[in-house]
Amino acid sequence: MNHDVDAEEAADATMLLRTAHPALRRRPGSDGEHEVQRRLGTTARADRFYEDQMLDHLNERMREFVGQQEMFFLATADRHGECDNSFRAGPPGFLHVVDERTLVYPEYRGNGVHASLGNIEENPHVGLLLVDFFRSRVGLHVNGRAEVVEDAEMRRSVPGLPVDPVPGRRALVWVRVTVEEAYIHCAKHIPHLQKAPRGTPRDWGTDDQRRKGGDFFGVTQGARGRTVPAPAAEPAPASPAPEAEAEPDTGPAAAPAEPVPAGEPVPAGAGLPDTDDPAAWQALAERILARALNRGGESEQERYTGWFG
Incomplete structure (x- = not known):
């Protein structure tokens, strides 16, 4: 019997082992990013970042930061690796910190497609990006594994979750995220934004189709063979000009x-x-x-x- 294993087979076996058992990885991150680091000469810098900035849980400052945010971006992929990126928003605390390793957030009634939920059912790996555009201008990455939980079950396990009577802001189901990586997104290129005052045409949670954006990109009208004019810009709200x-x-x-x-x-x-x-x-x-x-x-x-x- 030939016991020789060439270098390529050994590398494949190592990659499979680390994929199946993430705890056996010697460094955070994927084999692909490690290879790019090696090729571009950034391995030492990456190691400093892994050591100084990356956690496998949410520390106290991170938990406070999460509780202040009103939106985040959600990355998912199906079992084939086909990716989707989406946006979630709600009042501060809608992305709820259960403990240092667990986050939950509600899924509201949307367009009925449920692309993110469908991906999670096939592939539990998710990436959340929270960005504070208004105060600190820093971001927080949270990567982990997600599962879909029925509303009643979630409320039994996490008492005190808010209940909103407005249909567009009522949780259909929840997503529970087990944190595996948490690290900063630096402020270098994050713009400083200003919140619009309440009462502007896009109040959060509206079910009004026009105020939600309607056929902004003209897809429906274009499919019917009609020329689609560009939508008029909404008037700027009257408020004191910021610096x-x-x-x-x-x-x-x-x-x-x-x-x-x-x-x-x-x-x-x-x-x-x-x-x-x-x-x-x-x-x-x-x-x-x-x-x-x-x-x-x-x-x-x-x-x-x-x-x-």
């Missing part, structure tokens, strides 16, 4: 604007210089850079290292 933080609008719809005088901050929504003069574009870039450097004296490293302890 300008946004960069100039660089999208195709940005209207030409006069260059901002040198030394003055670029106001939110300012357009681009209506000229091909390189000096005007360089002046605009220098003003944007000056504003970014003046947004507080501390560096990104000083501000955000160890955010979650």
Whole structure:
């Protein structure tokens, strides 16, 4: 009998073993990300991140952060690996911390497709991304295994869960997530947003089809052979203007604007210089850079290292 095993077969066997038994992995993360780290020369940096920032549970700061959030992004995949990314929202605490290793959240009545729930039934692995756009401007990744739980069963096991009488905000079922990885998403590229005041056309939980967005992308009308005009933008709510933080609008719809005088901050929504003069574009870039450097004296490293302890 030939007992020789070539290197490729050994690598395949190791990968299968680690997939079947995650606890046997010597490092967090997937074999694929480890291979890319090796190829790009970032293994040492990745190891520092794994050691300094990644937990297999939610520490106290993470649990407080979760309890403050009103939305998160949810990644799932079916048994074939076909992926789906979705969005969940609710009042603070709707993503409920049961303990350091368990989160639960309600699934509301939606379009009836239930893509995320269907994926979870086939493949329990989920990834949650929570981003605080309004205060801290940091994010939290939570990866783990999920299961679908009936409302009555969840309320028996977790007393005190809220009950909302509005149909669009009433839990049909719950998803229970067992935490396997939790780590920070740094603030470097997270924008600072402002909440719209209550009473604007998109109050949370509405069942009004038009206010939910209707046929915004014209799919229904397009399927019927009709020309679909672009929807009109909703009027901006009347409220005091916040301190300008946004960069100039660089999208195709940005209207030409006069260059901002040198030394003055670029106001939110300012357009681009209506000229091909390189000096005007360089002046605009220098003003944007000056504003970014003046947004507080501390560096990104000083501000955000160890955010979650």
